[in-house]
Amino acid sequence: MTLTLIQMRPALGPLLRWAHRRHVVAAQGPDDLGYALHAILAAAFGAQAPKPFVLLDPPRRHARPGADPAPQLLGYTTGDVAGLRDHAAAFADPEVAEALDLDGLAAKAMPARFSAGTRLGFRTRIRPTVRRDRDGDRARTREQDAYLAALDPYEGQPAPFSRGEVYRDWLARHLAAGGAELEMASLDAFRLGRGLRRGRDRELRQIPSSSPTMKGAAGHPDATVTGVLAVRDPEAFAALLARGVGRHRAFGFGMLLLRPPG
Numbered sequence: 001m002t003l004t005l006i007q008m009r010p011a012l013g014p015l016l017r018w019a020h021r022r023h024v025v026a027a028q029g030p031d032d033l034g035y036a037l038h039a040i041l042a043a044a045f046g047a048q049a050p051k052p053f054v055l056l057d058p059p060r061r062h063a064r065p066g067a068d069p070a071p072q073l074l075g076y077t078t079g080d081v082a083g084l085r086d087h088a089a090a091f092a093d094p095e096v097a098e099a100l101d102l103d104g105l106a107a108k109a110m111p112a113r114f115s116a117g118t119r120l121g122f123r124t125r126i127r128p129t130v131r132r133d134r135d136g137d138r139a140r141t142r143e144q145d146a147y148l149a150a151l152d153p154y155e156g157q158p159a160p161f162s163r164g165e166v167y168r169d170w171l172a173r174h175l176a177a178g179g180a181e182l183e184m185a186s187l188d189a190f191r192l193g194r195g196l197r198r199g200r201d202r203e204l205r206q207i208p209s210s211s212p213t214m215k216g217a218a219g220h221p222d223a224t225v226t227g228v229l230a231v232r233d234p235e236a237f238a239a240l241l242a243r244g245v246g247r248h249r250a251f252g253f254g255m256l257l258l259r260p261p262g
Contacts, residue, residue, distance in 0.1 A: 003110040003242050004081055006050055008073045014099040015040065034251035037073065044092045044100055045084050050075025052244030052255035054125055073100075076242055076255065081107040113238050118231045119183070121259040125224050127248045128170040143247070145221045146170045163190065167223050171245065178240025179233030185225050192219030222253075228261045 019025035019036035033055060041049040053075030077084065088102050097103070114120065129143040147166045151159055164187035172182040231237045244254030 001078055001238065001242065002112070003238070004077050004079070004107050005110055006075050006077060006081070006084070007106040008100050008102070009104060010037075010055075010071060010073055010100050011098060012071065014095060018095050018099050034248070034253070037252060038250050040096055040099060041075070043096050044088045044102065045077075045079070046087055046091065048077060048079030048084055048087060050077040052076060052249040052253065054252055054255040054257065074255065074257065076110070076244075078242060081105075110241070113234045114231045116231055116234055119228060119261040120231065121226070121228050121261040123188075123224065123226045123257045123259065124171075124245055124255060125222070125253055126167070126171065126246050127253045128167045128221050128223055129247060130170075143220070147221065163187065167221075167225065171225060171227075174245045175229055175240070177236075178243075178245070179231065179236025179238075180229045180240065181232050183228045183230055185227030187223060188226050189224040191222050193222040 015033075015036065016025065018040060019033075022039065024039040025033065025036040037053065037055060038049075041051075041053065053073060056072045056074065057070065085102075085105065088097065092102065128146040130146050130149045132142055132144045132149065147163045150161065150166045154160070167187055168182070168185045171185060175182050241256055243249070245256060246254050248254065
């Protein structure tokens, strides 16, 4: 399997106009760009659309009017880059090409594999949730913030752990299942976000969460973690890199961005 890292710099104005016309972004705005990016990448590249992907340096809510936030979209794909360009040239609408700045698409091939014992620094944006059945009914399964799930046995008592510790353990389990050992990790950013997806009626809906979060407001965890990992199983790690970590990978979560471990 050949994994390719692609880079684009979306134009936020055209992107948001495209998304609003197609009702793939909530009326409240750019907090919900994950679904819009998922949709426009599919419109540009079809089945070869990068997944996982991440939008770096997204617009700040209080950015100076007229300022160019210059976000950067990075994603992994197993598709051929020439094939991506050919598909976009043949089928992407002009407004899709403008919004994603397809003329500026850059790409590089990732190493075919990392040897066992290789240490890698990383950054990842994750949605650390666990799946919970309601009253044992799997048809009523909901996602719950992993931190809130860990707090359940301690209701009314001080928590013996921090949110960062819970998310570190969550990430360590997912990395271990993907052939890597987590050596160190730091929770660099956290917020509560809303997850959006199409319902059966094709209307855009918020993904329900099973528990209230801070101050009674419902939401989903959105955490950015940096750290160092060690590859233990090269084949499993290659699959993890291509697949991403956790859920919601099609909406901007779970991409492992690699960097030197020092």
